[in-house]
Amino acid sequence: xxxxxxxxxxxxxSPIRKLVPYSEEAKRxxxxxxxxxxxxxxxxxxxxxxxxxxxxxxxxxxYSHSAGIESYRKGLAQYYNSKGIDVTHHDMLITTGGSEALxxxxxxxxxxxxxxxxxxxxxxxxxxxxxxxxxxxxxxxxKIENGFALPPVSEFEKLITSKTKAILICNPNNPTGYVYSKxxxxxxxxxxxxxxxxxxxxxxxREFCYNGxxxxxxxxxxxxxxxxxxxxxxxxxxxxxxxxxxALVSRNKNxxxxxxxxxxxxxxxxxxxxxxxxxxxxxxxxYFEGVTKEYxxxxxxxxxxxxxxxxxxxxxxxxxxxxxxxxPIDNADKFCQWLLEDFEYKNQTVxxxxxxxxxxxxxxxxxxxRIAYVLNLESLKNAMECLEKALHVYPGNTLxxxxxxxxxx
Amino acid sequence: xxxxxxxxxxxxxSPIRKLVPYSEEAKRxxxxxxxxxxxxxxxxxxxxxxxxxxxxxxxxxxYSHSAGIESYRKGLAQYYNSKGIDVTHHDMLITTGGSEALxxxxxxxxxxxxxxxxxxxxxxxxxxxxxxxxxxxxxxxxKIENGFALPPVSEFEKLITSKTKAILICNPNNPTGYVYSKxxxxxxxxxxxxxxxxxxxxxxxREFCYNGxxxxxxxxxxxxxxxxxxxxxxxxxxxxxxxxxxALVSRNKNxxxxxxxxxxxxxxxxxxxxxxxxxxxxxxxxYFEGVTKEYxxxxxxxxxxxxxxxxxxxxxxxxxxxxxxxxPIDNADKFCQWLLEDFEYKNQTVxxxxxxxxxxxxxxxxxxxRIAYVLNLESLKNAMECLEKALHVYPGNTLxxxxxxxxxx
Numbered sequence: 001x002x003x004x005x006x007x008x009x010x011x012x013x014s015p016i017r018k019l020v021p022y023s024e025e026a027k028r029x030x031x032x033x034x035x036x037x038x039x040x041x042x043x044x045x046x047x048x049x050x051x052x053x054x055x056x057x058x059x060x061x062x063y064s065h066s067a068g069i070e071s072y073r074k075g076l077a078q079y080y081n082s083k084g085i086d087v088t089h090h091d092m093l094i095t096t097g098g099s100e101a102l103x104x105x106x107x108x109x110x111x112x113x114x115x116x117x118x119x120x121x122x123x124x125x126x127x128x129x130x131x132x133x134x135x136x137x138x139x140x141x142x143k144i145e146n147g148f149a150l151p152p153v154s155e156f157e158k159l160i161t162s163k164t165k166a167i168l169i170c171n172p173n174n175p176t177g178y179v180y181s182k183x184x185x186x187x188x189x190x191x192x193x194x195x196x197x198x199x200x201x202x203x204x205x206r207e208f209c210y211n212g213x214x215x216x217x218x219x220x221x222x223x224x225x226x227x228x229x230x231x232x233x234x235x236x237x238x239x240x241x242x243x244x245x246x247a248l249v250s251r252n253k254n255x256x257x258x259x260x261x262x263x264x265x266x267x268x269x270x271x272x273x274x275x276x277x278x279x280x281x282x283x284x285x286x287y288f289e290g291v292t293k294e295y296x297x298x299x300x301x302x303x304x305x306x307x308x309x310x311x312x313x314x315x316x317x318x319x320x321x322x323x324x325x326x327x328p329i330d331n332a333d334k335f336c337q338w339l340l341e342d343f344e345y346k347n348q349t350v351x352x353x354x355x356x357x358x359x360x361x362x363x364x365x366x367x368x369x370r371i372a373y374v375l376n377l378e379s380l381k382n383a384m385e386c387l388e389k390a391l392h393v394y395p396g397n398t399l400x401x402x403x404x405x406x407x408x409x
Numbered sequence: 410x411x412x413x414x415x416x417x418x419x420x421x422x423s424p425i426r427k428l429v430p431y432s433e434e435a436k437r438x439x440x441x442x443x444x445x446x447x448x449x450x451x452x453x454x455x456x457x458x459x460x461x462x463x464x465x466x467x468x469x470x471x472y473s474h475s476a477g478i479e480s481y482r483k484g485l486a487q488y489y490n491s492k493g494i495d496v497t498h499h500d501m502l503i504t505t506g507g508s509e510a511l512x513x514x515x516x517x518x519x520x521x522x523x524x525x526x527x528x529x530x531x532x533x534x535x536x537x538x539x540x541x542x543x544x545x546x547x548x549x550x551x552k553i554e555n556g557f558a559l560p561p562v563s564e565f566e567k568l569i570t571s572k573t574k575a576i577l578i579c580n581p582n583n584p585t586g587y588v589y590s591k592x593x594x595x596x597x598x599x600x601x602x603x604x605x606x607x608x609x610x611x612x613x614x615r616e617f618c619y620n621g622x623x624x625x626x627x628x629x630x631x632x633x634x635x636x637x638x639x640x641x642x643x644x645x646x647x648x649x650x651x652x653x654x655x656a657l658v659s660r661n662k663n664x665x666x667x668x669x670x671x672x673x674x675x676x677x678x679x680x681x682x683x684x685x686x687x688x689x690x691x692x693x694x695x696y697f698e699g700v701t702k703e704y705x706x707x708x709x710x711x712x713x714x715x716x717x718x719x720x721x722x723x724x725x726x727x728x729x730x731x732x733x734x735x736x737p738i739d740n741a742d743k744f745c746q747w748l749l750e751d752f753e754y755k756n757q758t759v760x761x762x763x764x765x766x767x768x769x770x771x772x773x774x775x776x777x778x779r780i781a782y783v784l785n786l787e788s789l790k791n792a793m794e795c796l797e798k799a800l801h802v803y804p805g806n807t808l809x810x811x812x813x814x815x816x817x818x
Contacts, residue, residue, distance in 0.1 A: 001635070002605055002606075002607065002635055002636055002661070004517055004518055004663055004664065004667050005516065005517060005518055005519050005520045005523075005667075006520050007516060007520060007521075008516060008517040008518065008667040008668075008670070008671075009667070011516075011667065011670040011671060011674075012670065013670055013673065014475075014670070014673035014674060016673075017475055017673045018673075020474075038472070040471055040472050041469070042469060043469065044468050044469055045467075045468065045469055045470045049470075050465075050467070050468075050470075053462060053463075053465065053681065054462075054463050054464070054465065055463070056459075056462065056463065058454075058459070059453050059454065059459075060450070060451060060452065060453055060454055060648055060649075061454045061458075061459075061648070061649035061650065061651040061652050061685065062449055062650055062651045063447070063449050063650040063651050064651060065429075066423075066426055096505050096653065096675075096679070097675065097676065099674065099675040099676060100675065103675075107414065107416060107417060107420075107541060108413055108414060108417040109413055109414055109417065110414050111414045111415050111416060112416075112521060112543065114414075125673075125674045125675075125676075128670065128671070128673070128674030129674060132516060132671065132674070134521065134543070196411055197411075198411065226410070226411055227411055239469055239470070240469075240470035241470065241471055241472040241676070241677075242470040242471045242472050242473060242677065242679065242680025242681070243470050243679065243680065243681070244505065244653075244676075244677070244678070244679040244680075252411070254413055255413065258413050258414075258417040258418070258420065259417075261417070261420040261421065261422055261423070261537065262417075262420060262537070262541065264422065264423035264425075264426045264427070264534075264537070265420075265423060265508065265534045265537030265538060265541070266505075266506065266508040266509065266512075266534075267506065267508060267534075267650070267653075268650075268651065268653070269653070270505070270651065270652065270653040270679040270681065270682055271651025271652065271653075272462065272651070272652070272679065272681035272682065272685075273679055273681065276470065276681075
């Protein structure tokens with residue numbers, strides 16, 4: 001037998017997707033599965049983007065420039081300018097989703113063995129990208145009791161060693177929905193400056209800020225222009241996750257030229273996705289207004305429903321379309337699998353992402369799940385009803401039989 | 410100043426794309442640049458693939474399954490079966506181009522520091538993928554004098570150490586156009602078996618075999634089914650490089666399940682590209698017959714033209730659409746840049762890929778270039794005329810002033 005690599009062995013499964021075989025099985029049984037596990041919105045892609053694809057005059061589907069189609073990069077620079085982010089098309093590479101942008105940032109800036117500090121819970125796939133790049137994640141825990149706010153500076157400083165090279169944040173945050181204030185970001189700026197670190201920010205949920213919460217980008221922080229790298233994606237902004245188009249943006253020319261070498265090796269980002277993304281820049285403001293309104297309604301529905309359930313704790317997210325919820329359960333992985341394998345209510349069930357995969361600290365998040373509120377109100381209402389019923393009958397409910405179960409573990 | 414990573418520093422530039430700024434400058438001057446540097450065919454994408462995109466009914470551009478759309482995988486399995494490769498849709502992952510398939514193979518099977526043997530000259534980006542994965546390339550030199558045939562077993566065995574984990578071939582070969590015989594592949598099989606290595610084969614040019622040369626896949630080799638990984642792509646087969654759709658195929662379940670973890674982290678391959686690729690499976694045989702005929706004509710034109718030039722050596726490639734040519738020049742990198750910066754003939758010039766980037770052995774390929782014969786006959790004729798004129802006036806021509814130049818280096 002031939003042995004695979006250690007990194008392949010250590011590579012984590014996606015907590016968002018690892019339960020897919022169970023949901024497929026549930027569907028085969030004829031059950032409706034409400035997918036709250038994955039940030040795949042049901043919102044329609046802007047018509048202007050779809051039309052660009054349908055009306056393409058292309059005869060040969062060619063490679064594009066490795067850095068992306070120039071006219072798209074110029075359009076994207078204008079978009080950033082309109083958001084108060086002062087960059088040109090020379091400061092960016094178009095990537096195959098935000099995923100690739102983050103990988104390129106890791107590959108270009110970090111060596112194997114280098115450490116990166118990430119507030120947890122964090123987007124689970126950061127673990128996967130860190131593993132791919134051989135980078136060590138040093139988590140700093142944000143607490144559900146504080147609504148997942150940025151931990152204090154002193155906590156960061158405790159983690160900094162000679163191996164620390166970067167801090168990574170996601171803002172608005174996936175999975176917590178937390179939106180960092182200007183003040184919090186300036187705190188980060190001071191740490192980054194003091195220790196000469198890279199600051200990577202995944203800002204793919206920029207457009208999704210609620211209750212008048214203003215979005216502030218790391219690219220607007222003064223004094224660390226050479227240290228900041230923005231990770232972006234059209235996936236959520238225009239509800240076109242399958243286009244696989246993202247961007248790596250930095251004013252540090254070395255980062256762009258180094259990342260370009262990785263970009264050249266993989267030739268080019270997808271051509272159709274770029275055509276759709278360039279067209280999507282013309283999406284009318286009314287689209288975003290409508291989308292925001294819809295997400296606020298969805299958020300309010302689920303937050304209200306969740307906080308009414310016995311033993312459930314859920315802060316109100318101010319951005320993105322996720323929330324991390326504490327449930328009265330013994331084990332989130334077990335519970336999420338049980339929902340798909342053993343539970344049904346009116347022939348329906350719910351698929352959730354166990355929060356364990358969103359923490360790097362072992363043993364954290366065992367009674368938490370991430371919920372993506374990406375379905376319509378009717379479906380969300382049904383899903384919440386399902387979840388409530390499920391908690392009632394779940395054998396590992398810690399309210400009902402907590403002591404008995406915990407003592408038997 | 411903040412320092413970037415060592416691997417970013419060591420990452421090679423693409424020899425195929427690094428001269429792009431010079432070609433852009435030449436075009437700005439109004440010059441026609443014949444692009445023989447890159448395998449971007451001018452052949453039209455099959456109508457059936459383009460129609461599928463234009464007629465899409467999609468309202469939300471969603472993520473697909475991380476392993477790719479199931480119906481496409483099933484169709485692709487049928488395609489392989491028709492080629493004598495006995496696999497099912499469970500034996501494959503759809504990837505973002507062949508590039509990602511190779512990266513996933515490296516990540517899943519090889520640890521940083523592991524060694525991989527690759528016959529050189531090889532597709533330049535293998536260096537980049539090896540650098541990304543921290544894998545050490547051990548080149549085994551195929552010689553232009555032998556038409557770039559597989560070096561003898563004894564040469565392979567000299568390179569094998571305790572660190573050797575894999576052999577990688579490209580068949581039909583990019584950049585040489587060499588097609589490995591069944592016999593040569595069986596030789597490789599014996600080495601792979603004896604030393605328990607992985608055998609990766611990039612077979613993206615499968616459809617491009619000329620003069621009745623029969624293609625034999627590593628997936629048809631018996632006795633090493635758990636060791637073989639096929640890297641594939643639709644880019645060349647259907648002239649749709651920009652779709653960014655490839656595949657990783659292996660009968661080793663561990664490889665598939667491990668690679669799937671890397672695939673899950675990046676969510677999914679591009680949706681539009683998959684739609685086009687699935688439709689492309691219906692491409693009529695006449696399309697391939699027409700394409701092959703056209704490439705044979707192109708190949709014959711350039712091989713004849715090249716071998717007529719003084720001091721030029723060029724074997725006749727049996728597959729793919731590249732050839733490696735020895736030119737009477739002092740330095741291929743200098744020559745290729747000079748062609749774009751300082752040369753023009755009737756306001757035209759030629760862009761070539763210096764072969765140095767296709768060798769891992771330092772100092773090899775300095776008087777060789779890779780030519781992709783991906784343009785129409787008229788353009789190729791003009792390009793060959795340009796090249797001949799260029800060789801006449803190039804200051805570093807070794808026939809004309811070889812000794813003088815060499816002594817001054």
